[in-house]
Amino acid sequence: xxxxxxxxxxxxxxxxxxxxxxxxxxxxxxxxxxxxxxxxxxxxxxxxxxxxxxxxxxxxxxxxxxxxxxxxxxxxxxxxxxxxxxxxxxxxxxxxxxxxxxxxxxxxxxxxxxxxxxxxxxxxxxxxxxxxxxxxxxxxxxxxxxxxxxxxxxxxxxxxxxxxxxxxxxxxxxxxxxxxxxxxxxxxxxxxxxxxxxxxx
Numbered sequence: 598x599x600x601x602x603x604x605x606x607x608x609x610x611x612x613x614x615x616x617x618x619x620x621x622x623x624x625x626x627x628x629x630x631x632x633x634x635x636x637x638x639x640x641x642x643x644x645x646x647x648x649x650x651x652x653x654x655x656x657x658x659x660x661x662x663x664x665x666x667x668x669x670x671x672x673x674x675x676x677x678x679x680x681x682x683x684x685x686x687x688x689x690x691x692x693x694x695x696x697x698x699x700x701x702x703x704x705x706x707x708x709x710x711x712x713x714x715x716x717x718x719x720x721x722x723x724x725x726x727x728x729x730x731x732x733x734x735x736x737x738x739x740x741x742x743x744x745x746x747x748x749x750x751x752x753x754x755x756x757x758x759x760x761x762x763x764x765x766x767x768x769x770x771x772x773x774x775x776x777x778x779x780x781x782x783x784x785x786x787x788x789x790x791x792x793x794x795x796x797x798x
Contacts, residue, residue: 621698622708624723624743629710636705643703646689646696647682650775654681684775685794693738697792698724700774701740706767709743720744722767732781733791740767740778740790760788 619638622629629635689696701722702708709721723741727733742760768778768790778790 621695621702622710623694623698623725624709624721624741625711625725626708627710627712628719636702639699639703642699646686646699649688650682650684650686653686654684682775684796690736690794693736693792693794694724694726697738697740697771697776698722700771700776701767704770704774706770709745717743717746720748722763727791730791734793737791737793740764740771740792742767742788764788764790 619642707721709723710719712718723743725739727737727739742763771778775795776792777795778792781789
């Protein structure tokens, strides 16, 4: 990622950058080569995104002195301002599928993957737009736990491998990273999450 000019926030590596820029896995891509290197790149992109949240978010935080020289004494401190890093930035809200995928991947949650024919070859999360879901609000994305083809445990549900527990873990990760996740069952009783950005109170 290119270095930012002094005093400016760095833009996170994204799928929309130049060739070679980091793109988080949504779960519908082929398996990535160099998984260790990709995991490291995801962590760096997440750190850059936290800095963007900090710089572009609202709230000055406790103890911030905005007086100029000779200005009036500050008022008595009130409640601490919310941490702007706790909510998604505008960049994330404009690209919620990629933002949610980055939050999961940077936390070490494995993405699913497909081969060139579209056959699912790895178990993990899948993130997609929630278009057409009657329960979805603006900017919502859908997170599923998808199993590799031919590996669904006998007697399990459509995705197998305890998707309820896997999705609960995804929901905890997302809650820690500024997203709200609600659990649903679709018409075929398959479990999924609807994820939306948290807002500052």
